[in-house]
Amino acid sequence: MEKKEFKSESKRLMDLMINSIYTNKEIFLRELISNASDAIDKVYYKTLTDKDKEFNKEDYYIRIHPDKDNRTLTIEDTGIGMTELELDDNLGTIAKSGSCDFKSEQEMEEDFDIIGQFGVGFYSAFMVADKVIVETKSIDEEQSYIWTSEGADGYTIEPGTRKTHGSKITLFLKENSEDNNYDDYLEPYRIQHLVEHYSNFISYPIKMVTEKSRVTEATKDSENPEYETYLSDDVLNSMIPIWRKNKNELTDDDYNNFYHDKRLGFDAPLAHVHLSVEGMMSYKAILYIPGQAPFDYYTRDYEKGLELYSNGVLIMEKCSELLPDYFSFVKGVVDSEDISLNISREMLQQDKQLRLISRKIDSRISEELKKMLENDRETYEKFFKAFGNQIKVGTYDKWGQDKDKLQDFLLFHSSKEGKLVTLKEYVSRMPEDQKYIYYATGSSLGQIEKLPQVSIIKDKNYEILYLTETIDEFVTQTLRQYEEKEFRSVSSQDLGLEAPKENDDDQSDEVSEIDQKLLEKMKEIIGDDVVKVKTTAHLKDDVAYLSTEGDLSIEMEMTLNTMPQG
Numbered sequence: 001m002e003k004k005e006f007k008s009e010s011k012r013l014m015d016l017m018i019n020s021i022y023t024n025k026e027i028f029l030r031e032l033i034s035n036a037s038d039a040i041d042k043v044y045y046k047t048l049t050d051k052d053k054e055f056n057k058e059d060y061y062i063r064i065h066p067d068k069d070n071r072t073l074t075i076e077d078t079g080i081g082m083t084e085l086e087l088d089d090n091l092g093t094i095a096k097s098g099s100c101d102f103k104s105e106q107e108m109e110e111d112f113d114i115i116g117q118f119g120v121g122f123y124s125a126f127m128v129a130d131k132v133i134v135e136t137k138s139i140d141e142e143q144s145y146i147w148t149s150e151g152a153d154g155y156t157i158e159p160g161t162r163k164t165h166g167s168k169i170t171l172f173l174k175e176n177s178e179d180n181n182y183d184d185y186l187e188p189y190r191i192q193h194l195v196e197h198y199s200n201f202i203s204y205p206i207k208m209v210t211e212k213s214r215v216t217e218a219t220k221d222s223e224n225p226e227y228e229t230y231l232s233d234d235v236l237n238s239m240i241p242i243w244r245k246n247k248n249e250l251t252d253d254d255y256n257n258f259y260h261d262k263r264l265g266f267d268a269p270l271a272h273v274h275l276s277v278e279g280m281m282s283y284k285a286i287l288y289i290p291g292q293a294p295f296d297y298y299t300r301d302y303e304k305g306l307e308l309y310s311n312g313v314l315i316m317e318k319c320s321e322l323l324p325d326y327f328s329f330v331k332g333v334v335d336s337e338d339i340s341l342n343i344s345r346e347m348l349q350q351d352k353q354l355r356l357i358s359r360k361i362d363s364r365i366s367e368e369l370k371k372m373l374e375n376d377r378e379t380y381e382k383f384f385k386a387f388g389n390q391i392k393v394g395t396y397d398k399w400g401q402d403k404d405k406l407q408d409f410l411l412f413h414s415s416k417e418g419k420l421v422t423l424k425e426y427v428s429r430m431p432e433d434q435k436y437i438y439y440a441t442g443s444s445l446g447q448i449e450k451l452p453q454v455s456i457i458k459d460k461n462y463e464i465l466y467l468t469e470t471i472d473e474f475v476t477q478t479l480r481q482y483e484e485k486e487f488r489s490v491s492s493q494d495l496g497l498e499a500p501k502e503n504d505d506d507q508s509d510e511v512s513e514i515d516q517k518l519l520e521k522m523k524e525i526i527g528d529d530v531v532k533v534k535t536t537a538h539l540k541d542d543v544a545y546l547s548t549e550g551d552l553s554i555e556m557e558m559t560l561n562t563m564p565q566g
């Protein structure tokens with residue numbers, strides 16, 4: 001029998017698979033199941049266009065069979081199968097899309113992370129097997145064929161005896177080594193786990209016969225029951241993912257259960273968004289706004305991202321490209337038929353597609369938060385308590401490029417009503433003569449309330465934002481203004497206030513000589529802690545206050561002073 005050689009790039013990829021140091025070898029199963037599912041899809045599409053053929057769902061399934069005695073694992077499907085020519089074309093060459101013109105093997109090694117995320121397709125079988133046999137019969141041919149390969153040196157094709165259309169892939173597992181226990185892939189629980197993890201939402205049943213144990217019929221009511229083993233044919237995957245269902249069929253409970261089942265979080269989510277987009281890029285997504293920040297949320301350990309599926313197959317657990325940083329708290333899943341599982345399709349293309357989805361997610365989450373802010377203030381405040389700091393960081397992060405979009409999501413403590421207010425609310429009730437948006441900073445609301453300047457501004461019946469977090473002032477510094485009203489710290493020298501009326505008579509800009517001496521003496525006593533001591537016409541109950549020369553608050557100046565100098 002003639003042994004054929006792999007096309008050169010395929011050979012290179014194959015070499016890499018065979019000698020792979022790649023730890024995530026388990027994805028081979030996901031790849032083979034996804035091929036099986038594709039093959040069944042193809043039969044399904046065929047029956048749609050061919051009136052003579054019928055598609056009986058029961059006839060279509062994927063079967064996994066571990067054989068410990070022979071150390072083989074088979075994955076069989078009732079899909080479209082391959083003709084001799086197709087076998088040669090599809091398994092002899094890595095994807096024809098020209099894909100694997102990887103520049104060098106080294107680059108390829110570096111790209112292994114990508115391979116893990118997007119898959120390498122059929123050849124991944126050689127990460128765990130040193131010999132692979134594919135017996136397949138095409139739906140269009142009577143004759144079946146057997147493709148055999150022991151790795152990079154080539155493959156053979158010979159006629160087989162299979163009578164029904166479909167394919168059976170048999171993997172002869174590699175010998176165990178110190179680092180790899182390939183026998184593991186013969187354990188039913190391990191297979192079950194891998195299917196649930198990577199292939200749970202494949203839309204055809206993935207079956208496996210396993211040995212189970214049960215109480216015998218004869219002893220079922222006895223006090224000393226006897227057990228027997230029996231063979232049970234089980235479906236391992238749950239098949240229909242909730243995101244493919246119609247929104248109208250689903251209740252809030254369904255969404256919450258999914259959130260918990262998927263371990264997206266342990267809290268009760270505040271809101272969910274179910275997206276079903278058809279078009280240039282078709283995809284479905286379910287997104288959640290959690291009710292609580294994960295314990296590591298505000299640390300470097302936290303990784304943002306959504307689960308990414310390619311037509312029901314998990315390809316990435318945390319796809320960070322799908323979320324902007326300021327919405328890093330969003331949890332959920334995205335499934336698209338248009339995102340290829342195979343790395344052989346252009347990665348760049350992939351990026352473009354992800355960006356498209358990410359933009360949509362961004363705008364839908366924004367809409368959802370806006371809706372919440374307008375219609376359900378209590379829930380929104382809960383949200384803001386958990387994730388408000390992330391929104392604040394978002395306004396000044398990246399040179400404030402997203403500030404216009406995020407500023408309306410901000411809430412601040414305020415001197416009015418003791419409630420959290422938005423900037424819009426603040427500005428909408430500003431008296432006509434009020435020039436600035438005033439803010440006061442301090443470590444607590446109580447401390448801020450006591451500031452002499454706060455009572456001065458309150459006296460004018462102006463509202464003040466109370467900023468208690470260090471990052472708050474980065475926000476006001478970045479925004480600078482809101483609806484053309486500038487932010488102004490109450491500790492600023494120029495508060496933009498008219499001098500109080502009752503002092504008008506004896507008030508002149510000139511400070512008397514005696515006063516001048518007094519001020520100089522004070523400065524002498526206080527020393528370098530202050531730059532200057534001045535009089536003011538605004539104080540009422542207090543004798544003095546501290547103010548700054550620039551428009552930063554004292555707290556901000558202190559923060560900046562403690563930061564490492566660049």
Ligand code: ADP
Binds near residue numbers: 036120122123342
């Ligand atoms: P991809 O699935 O991205 O096309 P693969 O390397 O996984 O790349 O598979 C290569 C090709 O081999 C598939 O496109 C398909 O034509 C064929 N193939 C693989 N497995 C099967 C199968 N179980 N049944 C039918 N065809 C298959």
Ligand code: MG
Binds near residue numbers: 035
């Ligand atoms: Mg594939």
